[in-house]
Amino acid sequence: MHTKLIDNLVIKKATKIVFLVMDGLGGLPIKDGGPTELEAARTPNLDELAARSVCGLLDPIGYGITPGSGPAHFALFGYDPVENNCGRGLLTAAGVNFAMTEKDLFMRANFATMDKKGLITDRRAGRIDTDGNRRICQKLRENIRLLSGIEVFFETEKEHRTLVALRGDDLNESIEETDPQTTGRPALKPNALVPKAQKTAAVVEELIEKINAALADEPQANTMLLRGYAKYRTYPGLKDRFDLNALAIASYPMYRGIAKLLGMTLGDETISIEDEFAILEKYYQDYDFFFVHIKPTDSRGEDGKFDAKVAVIEKVDRMIPVISNLNPDVLVVTGDHSTPAALAAHSWHPVPVLLAAKTCRPDRVKTFGERDCIVGGLGRMPTTALMGVALAHAKRLAKFGA
Amino acid sequence: MHTKLIDNLVIKKATKIVFLVMDGLGGLPIKDGGPTELEAARTPNLDELAARSVCGLLDPIGYGITPGSGPAHFALFGYDPVENNCGRGLLTAAGVNFAMTEKDLFMRANFATMDKKGLITDRRAGRIDTDGNRRICQKLRENIRLLSGIEVFFETEKEHRTLVALRGDDLNESIEETDPQTTGRPALKPNALVPKAQKTAAVVEELIEKINAALADEPQANTMLLRGYAKYRTYPGLKDRFDLNALAIASYPMYRGIAKLLGMTLGDETISIEDEFAILEKYYQDYDFFFVHIKPTDSRGEDGKFDAKVAVIEKVDRMIPVISNLNPDVLVVTGDHSTPAALAAHSWHPVPVLLAAKTCRPDRVKTFGERDCIVGGLGRMPTTALMGVALAHAKRLAKFGA
Numbered sequence: 001m002h003t004k005l006i007d008n009l010v011i012k013k014a015t016k017i018v019f020l021v022m023d024g025l026g027g028l029p030i031k032d033g034g035p036t037e038l039e040a041a042r043t044p045n046l047d048e049l050a051a052r053s054v055c056g057l058l059d060p061i062g063y064g065i066t067p068g069s070g071p072a073h074f075a076l077f078g079y080d081p082v083e084n085n086c087g088r089g090l091l092t093a094a095g096v097n098f099a100m101t102e103k104d105l106f107m108r109a110n111f112a113t114m115d116k117k118g119l120i121t122d123r124r125a126g127r128i129d130t131d132g133n134r135r136i137c138q139k140l141r142e143n144i145r146l147l148s149g150i151e152v153f154f155e156t157e158k159e160h161r162t163l164v165a166l167r168g169d170d171l172n173e174s175i176e177e178t179d180p181q182t183t184g185r186p187a188l189k190p191n192a193l194v195p196k197a198q199k200t201a202a203v204v205e206e207l208i209e210k211i212n213a214a215l216a217d218e219p220q221a222n223t224m225l226l227r228g229y230a231k232y233r234t235y236p237g238l239k240d241r242f243d244l245n246a247l248a249i250a251s252y253p254m255y256r257g258i259a260k261l262l263g264m265t266l267g268d269e270t271i272s273i274e275d276e277f278a279i280l281e282k283y284y285q286d287y288d289f290f291f292v293h294i295k296p297t298d299s300r301g302e303d304g305k306f307d308a309k310v311a312v313i314e315k316v317d318r319m320i321p322v323i324s325n326l327n328p329d330v331l332v333v334t335g336d337h338s339t340p341a342a343l344a345a346h347s348w349h350p351v352p353v354l355l356a357a358k359t360c361r362p363d364r365v366k367t368f369g370e371r372d373c374i375v376g377g378l379g380r381m382p383t384t385a386l387m388g389v390a391l392a393h394a395k396r397l398a399k400f401g402a
Numbered sequence: 403m404h405t406k407l408i409d410n411l412v413i414k415k416a417t418k419i420v421f422l423v424m425d426g427l428g429g430l431p432i433k434d435g436g437p438t439e440l441e442a443a444r445t446p447n448l449d450e451l452a453a454r455s456v457c458g459l460l461d462p463i464g465y466g467i468t469p470g471s472g473p474a475h476f477a478l479f480g481y482d483p484v485e486n487n488c489g490r491g492l493l494t495a496a497g498v499n500f501a502m503t504e505k506d507l508f509m510r511a512n513f514a515t516m517d518k519k520g521l522i523t524d525r526r527a528g529r530i531d532t533d534g535n536r537r538i539c540q541k542l543r544e545n546i547r548l549l550s551g552i553e554v555f556f557e558t559e560k561e562h563r564t565l566v567a568l569r570g571d572d573l574n575e576s577i578e579e580t581d582p583q584t585t586g587r588p589a590l591k592p593n594a595l596v597p598k599a600q601k602t603a604a605v606v607e608e609l610i611e612k613i614n615a616a617l618a619d620e621p622q623a624n625t626m627l628l629r630g631y632a633k634y635r636t637y638p639g640l641k642d643r644f645d646l647n648a649l650a651i652a653s654y655p656m657y658r659g660i661a662k663l664l665g666m667t668l669g670d671e672t673i674s675i676e677d678e679f680a681i682l683e684k685y686y687q688d689y690d691f692f693f694v695h696i697k698p699t700d701s702r703g704e705d706g707k708f709d710a711k712v713a714v715i716e717k718v719d720r721m722i723p724v725i726s727n728l729n730p731d732v733l734v735v736t737g738d739h740s741t742p743a744a745l746a747a748h749s750w751h752p753v754p755v756l757l758a759a760k761t762c763r764p765d766r767v768k769t770f771g772e773r774d775c776i777v778g779g780l781g782r783m784p785t786t787a788l789m790g791v792a793l794a795h796a797k798r799l800a801k802f803g804a
Contacts, residue, residue, distance in 0.1 A: 026763075028761070028763050029763075029764070032454070033764075036763070057779075057781070061407075061802050061803075062407065062408075062787070062790070063783060063787035063790055063791050064408065064787065064790035064791040064792075064793060064794035064795075064799060065407065065408070065411065065790065065794070065799065065802050066794065066799060066800075066801045066802065067801065067802055067803060068801050068802060068803035068804045069804070070803050070804050071802055071803035072803075081802075081803070082407060082802075085802075085803050087804070088804035091804075108804075228804055340763075343761065346801055347761075347794075348791075348794040348799070349763050350779075370763060370779075371764075371765055371766055371779075374765055374766070374777060374778070374779050374781070375777055379781060380780075380781035380782075380783075
């Protein structure tokens with residue numbers, strides 16, 4: 001990869017780039033010889049774009065590798081997804097706007113239900129609502145003090161999900177996650193995975209005991225499962241690397257977290273796809289890079305709902321004129337990874353991409369779909385190369401060498 | 403390349419993968435505008451597979467590089483072919499099932515004919531038969547003792563080819579091969595290529611003198627040409643790396659050698675293509691990865707026999723239903739490299755590949771041929787990536803990152 005090379009070639013230019021990311025966009029046929037979700041969707045606006053774009057297929061991490069959403073997004077923004085991989089706790093902390101310090105260790109925690117024998121009966125505590133989560137976090141804040149003097153913070157994320165942060169010296173992230181990943185079993189012990197993590201493991205064990213004591217009278221959320229341990233870490237931002245003033249338009253905390261870690265400004269929290277496009281219009285003059293994140297394509301894929309995923313893609317297609325009217329210098333439409341409804345999970349299949357720009361060399365692709373993109377002018381490309389290609393089309397890269 | 407990454411993502415799954423490797427499969431037209439061998443062959447079964455597969459073209463080592471069979475096979479099994487390259491002697495030693503030790507230096511030796519002036523008149527000793535080879539090896543064993551106390555072993559491979567192994571301290575493989583690669587010249591001296599190899603060079607020189615003395619009365623095989631020097635070396639096996647219990651179905655010692663070095667079980671020695679498929683059926687329940695090696699595609703290519711290579715491909719096509727009936731989760735059909743009859747040699751041209759699996763995303767390729775595979779969904783891919791892609795389609799890889 002030449003990511004460093006790109007950084008060194010960046011020049012100032014008053015051009016605008018929009019990345020429209022439909023999470024989990026890539027799909028598979030659900031019946032032999034049938035279309036994928038994107039091929040099945042009626043997408044006149046995306047097809048019209050594809051016809052004047054250069055298209056291709058992207059590999060987020062590498063051939064055959066199924067990406068998590070975190071690393072897949074790092075790749076989209078031009079960051080090596082392996083080198084920059086981090087525990088989900090860090091993304092959560094950034095996503096809830098937690099005031100991080102160098103001494104912090106973050107965890108992504110789920111409230112859960114435990115029976116009298118100590119067996120986990122619901123890993124999501126009946127998906128309690130966000131207000132319930134806030135109330136219980138407050139209760140934990142009032143009741144828990146750790147003997148070691150390590151500080152502990154609880155911040156509501158959404159529904160049953162919470163950020164737990166420890167603050168102290170020499171905390172170590174190499175401890176086992178406690179989520180048993182199934183019901184009918186006790187939570188796992190937060191054992192140290194390396195000798196250096198023994199102190200942290202003891203702190204986490206004390207923390208869990210005190211959480212259980214404080215929540216003993218709760219009907220549903222009477223324990224917490226801890227995972228995604230991550231020490232504080234910073235990344236060079238899009239401004240530093242690519243001289244981009246970036247706005248992130250995303251509703252899910254994790255994607256907001258990634259955007260924040262990479263120095264993007266966070267747009268207003270949104271609920272609907274229509275809201276996201278409205279925010280793009282509202283702030284279009286104020287930034288030069290826009291990350292518009294569409295979550296439901298992935299959610300419907302994860303649910304195994306082919307037709308529902310098709311419907312989300314069609315809904316996004318109807319919003320495309322909002323972007324076209326803004327006339328960005330570069331518009332990229334792609335996904336972070338594939339989430340075929342046929343597999344009801346993320347997958348390793350490469351992700352269709354189109355890049356529309358006055359400066360692009362069009363290919364023969366006339367419709368936006370996986371099979372069409374195979375013969376697109378971008379070919380099959382690592383996702384990490386996409387940002388450089390977008391910058392180039394926005395005339396934001398200087399020539400290399402004389 | 404993320405080969406190490408793949409290793410770390412491997413999970414257990416009761417799925418089966420078949421690699422059908424037609425050695426030297428890739429070809430060239432013999433006349434302008436004509437088809438390649440694979441395109442000329444009538445292959446209804448492979449075409450039917452291609453239509454429901456994802457296809458592409460593989461580069462075994464790198465753009466423009468013509469591979470030997472050894473590195474090309476390392477690449478097929480997911481091993482970096484440059485980093486893992488070894489002298490052919492090691493492959494021969496493994497192939498003849500020699501009980502190797504850390505002190506061994508292996509050579510691949512040809513019996514040859516030398517005239518009274520010491521000029522090589524036949525580099526293959528008239529391709530003596532395997533029984534003749536065995537008789538002469540026994541004679542060498544009985545007659546040769548080295549002054550240095552270094553032990554020497556002679557093991558018949560096939561026809562004029564023999565494994566010679568030296569066993570002792572500080573042996574070094576950096577010495578010149580003695581095969582002059584042409585007739586009418588004397589054998590070359592086994593000169594040391596680095597100062598550290600001087601002791602070994604002297605041992606090899608003594609060895610050659612004693613071989614010549616012992617074989618002085620042989621009419622054909624009266625000397626030996628030494629090449630493919632290789633010190634003992636081990637590799638992590640397919641079980642360790644990918645949790646695969648692998649069966650190798652191959653008739654040629656070298657391919658059996660590679661398979662053995664990579665921890666595969668060796669199927670019965672076979673002669674015919676039909677036998678190989680019968681072994682696949684026989685042991686199908688006992689393993690989860692099958693390497694089926696078809697040699698004659700390469701041999702006919704090396705001979706420059708276009709039609710004969712076409713006939714081998716058609717013969718293999720007729721056997722495809724044997725595999726289809728077993729219904730493996732992943733079937734890969736490809737070659738290790740190209741051996742176009744038009745060149746009568748290995749070549750650098752990328753190798754057609756198809757991967758059939760329920761989890762694959764089909765492309766628009768309807769027939770299995772070089773020109774069709776160019777627009778396949780795998781695109782143009784390094785051969786080393788193939789194993790990871792096959793594991794992914796067999797659902798044997800976990801997600802990377804949260």
